[in-house]
Amino acid sequence: MFMEDDITDVQDKKQEDFPFVKVIQDAMALLGWNASRLSKESGVSEATISRSLKGGRGMSGANHDKVIKALGLLKTIPIPTLQPRLIPVISWIHAGEFAEAANHWPVGVSGDGEPVYSYVKTGPHAFGLRVEGDSMLPRIMPGDIAIVDPEVRSDNGSTCVVYVNGETSIKFFWDHETEIVLKSMNDKYPDITIHKDSKVDFRVIGRVVDVRIKFF
Missing domain, CATH: 2.10.109.10 (Umud Fragment, subunit A)
Structure with missing residues (x-):
């Protein structure tokens, strides 16, 4: 039995599962960029960037490369691999x-x-x-x-x-x-x-x- 207003919730993925998130955040802070600015500079959608920074679904390899290139980072940050x-x-x-x-x-x-x-x-x-x-x-x-x-x-x-x-x-x-x-x-x-x-x-x-x- 369920209440009339039953509904689901929110996804909750912890940042430690995504080792590059902290590096991205630090680089953005150093440049004074927000997600909107990083989106403009990298060509990756703001929604994708915001979701990843909040510990959500990881970026694709292509988007990962665009982001670290826009931030001037070396391509040494690992891409998270998760098995469904x-x-x-x-x-x-x-x-x-x-x-x-x-x-x-x-x-x-x-x-x-x-x-x-x-x-x-x-x-x-x-x-x-x-x-x-x-x-x-x-x-x-x-x-x-x-x-x-x-x-x-x-x-x-x-x-x-x-x-x-x-x-x-x-x-x-x-x-x-x-x-x-x-x-x-x-x-x-x-x-x-x-x-x-x-x-x-x-x-x-x-x-x-x-x-x-x-x-x-």
């Missing part, structure tokens, strides 16, 4: 059962739909959920698939699949001293506040570590 992993896609009902059983989604299970590939490093029990609703618009669209890893720690501000009184949804997660606050990206949905001394059945199923975009 096949992730099972399960239903929201199974996600709820996952929470009830407090067990990980079994390794190797095919899931309820076609599996998807993810380039993000995940644990063996990661699974995908197809997004429904509009609570995370405009960043995440219905039909996208959120890759959820139950073994990754859920820090404040991270996007998580949560279980509240029998319903499963995806929210921004904030853990305060006396309460848990769940937020949507879409402003039309109010925050959900759960007091820690209440009897609300709440738990975090897993953190969203990647989003596979739906192509129309």
Whole structure:
């Protein structure tokens, strides 16, 4: 069962997986350039540059060369190589059962739909959920698939699949001293506040570590 405003989250790839990011950032700072200026000088789209600098999907070899040439760097910065992993896609009902059983989604299970590939490093029990609703618009669209890893720690501000009184949804997660606050990206949905001394059945199923975009 899922809430009306269920939707996915945000991709979260750490910069340490991309060894050239820090070098690029330092060179930009030295030149006083932002992503827009680097895009203009290199011919690589600003969106591609911004995504890479934030720890998202790595650049292609051609774009990598254009960027380091524009910055005046030697071609000695390694291009990240990531091997895709096949992730099972399960239903929201199974996600709820996952929470009830407090067990990980079994390794190797095919899931309820076609599996998807993810380039993000995940644990063996990661699974995908197809997004429904509009609570995370405009960043995440219905039909996208959120890759959820139950073994990754859920820090404040991270996007998580949560279980509240029998319903499963995806929210921004904030853990305060006396309460848990769940937020949507879409402003039309109010925050959900759960007091820690209440009897609300709440738990975090897993953190969203990647989003596979739906192509129309």
